[in-house]
Amino acid sequence: MKVRVEDLEEGCILEEDIMGMTSHPIIPRNTVISSLHIEVLKSFFIHEVDVGNTKANGDPLQPNLKLDTNKEKKSERTIEKDPFLPLYLSGVQQLKKEFQNWQSGSGINITTIRNIILPLLNIFEENQIHLYNIHLYSNKEEYIYHHSLSVGLISAMIAKKLGYERGNINQIALAGMLADCGMAKVRSSIITKQAALTEEEFNEVKQHTALSYKMVKDIPLLKSDMKLAIFQHHERLDGSGYPSGESKNRVHIHSQIIAIADMYHAMTSERLYRSSQTPFIVLEKIKEDYFGKLDIKVVETLLELVANLSPRAKVKVSNGETGEIIFTNRDMLTRPLLKLDQTNEILDLQKRRDLHIKEVISI
Known part of the structure; x- marks a missing residue:
């Protein structure tokens, strides 16, 4: 309007x-x-x-x-409005109320959590443009609620791409959404702090995985491997993660799905003490900087979901120009060949490393 x-x-x-x-x-x-x-x-x-x-x-x-x-x-x-954004924003506010209840000592109502995320997931799956834009819907003041809901949705999309059956896709969505529920037990002054955390504060934040597990361990509608994924979603394959420093095959694949969804949304979103980065730059960083730390199959799956755009998809480049994709090299999904709208020139992002895709306009 x-x-x-x-x-x-x-x-x-x-x-x-x-x-x-x-x-x-x-x-x-x-x-x-x-x-x-x-x-x-x-x-x-x-x-x-x-x-x-x-x-x-x-x-x-x-x-x-x-x-x-x-x-x-x-x-x-x-004009029929896309129902996703109003439903998503409403879901964020519902989750905020639940989070405040957890801070007050209430337990998790898994039925409420299901009712928030599963209708959203149905729409999210139908229109992939929201996967490209979901980080834009967040705001730094309410980041923690946006983040939890988004991680649930992105985790489910990764699971679907990996070929999981519907029941497990829904379970992954719930686990992703609840992975940070233990943050409700962390001091609110840390959650709302507008500067980088001290070592002591970060050590307190690192307890949230165990606190999250404690909050979900007695929920019968959540599978045991999903509870493990919540506990392990900050573990890394090389043993550098937390809370237990597990490595290799001791880190569950579901943990890696949530870990990568968590990292991707966090890096692309505006936070109180850290600015956002564009999705295609984040994907490149995850693939390059976290090699050996994250499951390469899951990383490649997220790359396929976000960066494998079909020909004629419209994008905006970091210099402000727009264009359509005419070819994508599967070994370099984040850097396709574009035909620019303004000049009809061909832009090869593999050669122009100073530029990157800033936004997906249409698919």
Whole structure:
């Protein structure tokens, strides 16, 4: 919907790039609007913007903010909105309430957790564009809730790609979502800290895997190997992980699925003390920097899911240009050959290491 800038509220999510006098957007689409963004828009004399019907905290946008035009009303009636984002944001807020209950000493209601993630998973599987964009839906103030829900969804997609049957895919989704439930037992001052953690604070955070296991161990609807995956999701194949320093075949494959989903979402998301990185750069770093630490089959599966784009998929490059994929080398999925929209030139990202895919626009 179109909203006047003077009526814009913090937490609104942009649906279209805000363009200036260059090929780079002033503010890219999917940005969660802050007070600073509003001031920037005013300084550029931009009078209205397109935003979603739901704010980042899950609240609906106030109806009196929408521009009252016949065109907009017709659009609202005739265009079917993708149900994923409103359902996802609502799920984040439901999980936040559950997390606060855990902080107060309540146990995990696995039925509630299932009811949050499984309907979302059905939509997530149908439209893969959300896999490319899910990190953009997060905000740093509520990162921990976004992260848990996203890890559950990404873990399930990896499991599906690996050929798991439906029951185990759903179980992996639950385990991924609950992997960090033990953070509810960590001091809230650490969770909300806006600077890098001290060694003492990080040691406390490292206890969350054991705390998570303690919270899920008596849930009969969660399989025992999923409980082990929750306990082990920070273990690494070379023995450098925690809490037990397990290595090689002593680290369960389900643990590796959640580990890689956890790492991928964390690195692509904005956090209180760390900025985000684009998915294609993160995939390259995971493959190169964590060789020997993570199961290569699972890493390659995530690469296939995110980076193996079909020809004619539309992407945005880090220099602001857009184009369509014309060829992908299976040995270098993150660096395809593109035909640029503006000039029709061919861009080979294998040769242009200074550039990378910043966003997937359509598939």
